[in-house]
Amino acid sequence: MNNPFEKVTVVGAGFLGTQIALLSAHSGYKVSIYDTKESAFEDTYNRLTTDFKNKKITPAIPWEKWDDLKKSITFSTDPAVALKDTDFAVEAVFEDLEIKRKVFKMMGENAPAQAIFASNSSSMPISRMEDASGRPEKCINTHFYLPLQGMYMTDLAGGSKTLPEIMEKGDAWIRSLGCVPLRVNKEILGFCFNSVWRAIKKQSLYMWGNGFVDFRDIDRAWRIFSKMPIGPFGFMDTVGLDVVYDIEMVYYNDSKDPKDKPPEALMQKIKNGELGVKTGKGFYTYPNPEFLGPDFLDPKKK
Numbered sequence: 276m277n278n279p280f281e282k283v284t285v286v287g288a289g290f291l292g293t294q295i296a297l298l299s300a301h302s303g304y305k306v307s308i309y310d311t312k313e314s315a316f317e318d319t320y321n322r323l324t325t326d327f328k329n330k331k332i333t334p335a336i337p338w339e340k341w342d343d344l345k346k347s348i349t350f351s352t353d354p355a356v357a358l359k360d361t362d363f364a365v366e367a368v369f370e371d372l373e374i375k376r377k378v379f380k381m382m383g384e385n386a387p388a389q390a391i392f393a394s395n396s397s398s399m400p401i402s403r404m405e406d407a408s409g410r411p412e413k414c415i416n417t418h419f420y421l422p423l424q425g426m427y428m429t430d431l432a433g434g435s436k437t438l439p440e441i442m443e444k445g446d447a448w449i450r451s452l453g454c455v456p457l458r459v460n461k462e463i464l465g466f467c468f469n470s471v472w473r474a475i476k477k478q479s480l481y482m483w484g485n486g487f488v489d490f491r492d493i494d495r496a497w498r499i500f501s502k503m504p505i506g507p508f509g510f511m512d513t514v515g516l517d518v519v520y521d522i523e524m525v526y527y528n529d530s531k532d533p534k535d536k537p538p539e540a541l542m543q544k545i546k547n548g549e550l551g552v553k554t555g556k557g558f559y560t561y562p563n564p565e566f567l568g569p570d571f572l573d574p575k576k577k
């Protein structure tokens with residue numbers, strides 16, 4: 276399959292931005308990456324490789340290609356450099372509407388007029404950012420899950436003015452990265468699958484945060500039920516508890532329903548610096564979390 280364009284720029288060199296950049300380079304795109312923090316790309320790359328190796332994950336990109344791909348990606352803290360001649364800019368900065376709107380404005384000022392803009396937001400429809408870009412007809416949501424860890428699916432949604440040909444370019448880009456596009460026909464927070472995952476996450480947090488159960492038992496149940504190697508709390512540690520909190524707040528700010536507010540206990544963990552894999556402690560302790568141990572699902576071990 277031919278790639279639909281040549282150059283991809285990723286804005287935000289965190290956990291997801293770095294994965295999108297590596298996957299794009301692996302699929303033959305010229306890739307640049309921009310972050311306000313000088314060490315962001317290097318730090319995230321090192322954290323990703325360490326975490327994957329600790330968890331014995333076989334990544335979607337073979338290990339022997341990683342270093343060369345990293346070298347092929349141009350990192351810059353100057354948006355004009357990173358966005359020069361780009362065809363497609365995708366932002367993966369913090370899950371905060373005001374920050375994302377500023378980034379869309381910045382992309383509009385620095386990228387060529389024909390460039391397409393995408394958001395990797397986990398929850399917010401593109402219609403909330405599109406006008407800041409100055410080119411709403413070229414804006415889409417492309418929400419990746421954990422593309423290098425085997426979750427090869429991506430939500431794809433348009434905004435209030437997105438042109439059909441821009442949706443098709445987004446579809447072609449997602450497919451060229453080896454991901455399955457999950458197309459959203461009508462605007463909804465959380466898109467196609469994240470809204471489903473969110474229902475599981477919300478109830479799991481509620482059960483733990485209000486003292487009904489130990490979080491480990493929800494993870495045990497989920498793993499026995501689904502045959503997956505990780506439960507909701509282990510997965511939230513992977514995502515980052517600060518990121519989970521921000522996403523939950525998007526739903527709460529939208530509905531103002533107290534049942535949508537993340538539990539205080541989650542905020543307490545964040546205040547303690549327990550953000551999950553990235554800080555070495557979240558619900559579990561890393562690099563050797565209890566759920567990877569041989570006893571975790573053994574009924575004979577108490």
Ligand SMILES: NC(=O)c1ccc[n+]([C@@H]2O[C@H](COP(=O)([O-])OP(=O)(O)OC[C@H]3O[C@@H](n4cnc5c(N)ncnc54)[C@H](O)[C@@H]3O)[C@@H](O)[C@H]2O)c1
Binds near residue numbers: 288290292367419514
């Ligand atoms: N963590 C996940 O598993 C996951 C999965 C899917 C989608 N997402 C979404 O992807 C986005 C990023 O999440 P993440 O986990 O990669 O976050 P992260 O905290 O790992 O990285 C965010 C990066 O954005 C940079 N940044 C912040 N403001 C910036 C700005 N104005 N300009 C340039 N760079 C800026 C930060 O320095 C940081 O490097 C969020 O919208 C999140 O909801 C996250």
